Amino acid sequence: MTATRMPATFGVALRTWRQRRRLSQLDLAIRADVSARHVSFIETGRSAPSRAMVLRLADVLDVPPRERNHLLIAAGLAPVYPERRLDDPELAAVRDGVQRVLSAYEPYPCVAVDRCWNILGANAATAVLLDGVAPGLLEQPNALRLTLHPDGMAPRIKNLGQWRHHLIGRLRREVTASGSDELAALLSEAESYPGPSVESADPATVLVPLELCTADGELLTFISTVTTFGTALDPTAAELSIEAFLPADEVTAATLVCRSASQGSPQ
Known part of the structure; x- marks a missing residue:
């Protein structure tokens, strides 16, 4: 995972996050229980923040842990959150927890992804989603790319316009919240893929379904949870x-159970 690029100075970084959260210097000062003058001095570089101040401002601005490290480094301070890969021994409990959740959802598809939508794990039932996907897309699988790329699931998604609008809108919100350059690049890539993008025809719709045709021509309808x-x-x-x-209907549930039984997957 590549770190998000941040501005060179803490003052610029703080102002970027404040503006991203649509707060004035006074708003930030009130929420952080400091003076607006102090916030101004920090942003202009006239005052150097302490570690406690950096973390307090980051907390108010809801800055993710990885980006809090970047803020600390920009302020000339050591990062406090360890940055490790999922296969690090220290994250064994996390890996075990993820695997338990993936297995528990059988015979329904379930995937684990990082913040850039790269797939880190999947259960056996996910195969129903990947029927017909080009092998090249599976080499370094990315959930968004697998779904919307014309060589991925997109040709088999009956409500592609609706599902595309849902996914791209979700990714847009993540770009805004995180300020990640990687997510911004992924958004640009996704928007370049051919395909319609339409909102739900019924504003009273409770959930956006995924309507997927299998390689055998069956129509499966899913709702997703995160x-x-x-x-x-x-x-x-x-x-x-x-x-x-x-499964969003009994037909889909029955089909998935039958597929799982025929393949000998746990239920």
Whole structure:
């Protein structure tokens, strides 16, 4: 995972995050219980923030752990959140937890992704989603690319315009919240893929379904749920999400159970 590029000075970085959260210097000062003058001095470089001040401002601005490290470094301070890969021994409990969740969702598809939508794990039932996907897309699988790329799932998604609008809107919000250059590049790539983008025809719609035709011509309808580690402090764990695709009707549920039974997968 490549670190998000941040401005060179803490003052510029702080102003960037403040503006991203649409707060004035006075708003930030009130929420952080400091003077607006002090916030101004920090942004202009006239005052150097302490570690406690950096973390307090980051907390108010809801800055993710990885980016908090970048803020600390920009302020000339050591980072406080360890940045490790998921295969690090220290994250064994996280890996085990992810695997348990993936297995528990069988016979329904479930994937674990990092903040850039790269797939880090998947259960056996996910194969139903990947029927017909070009092998090249599976070498370094990215959930967004697998879904919307014309060589991926896109040709088999019956409501592609609706699902595309849903995914790109979700990614746009993540770009705004995180300021990640990687996510911004992924958004630009996704928007370049051919395909319609339409909102739900019914504003009273409760959930956006995924309507997917299998290689055998069956129509499966899913609703998705996303799970995260709510108490994670490690950047890698905090950025993990687990997305499950649950059957939206009895036909889909029965089909998935039958497929699982025929393949000998656990239920």
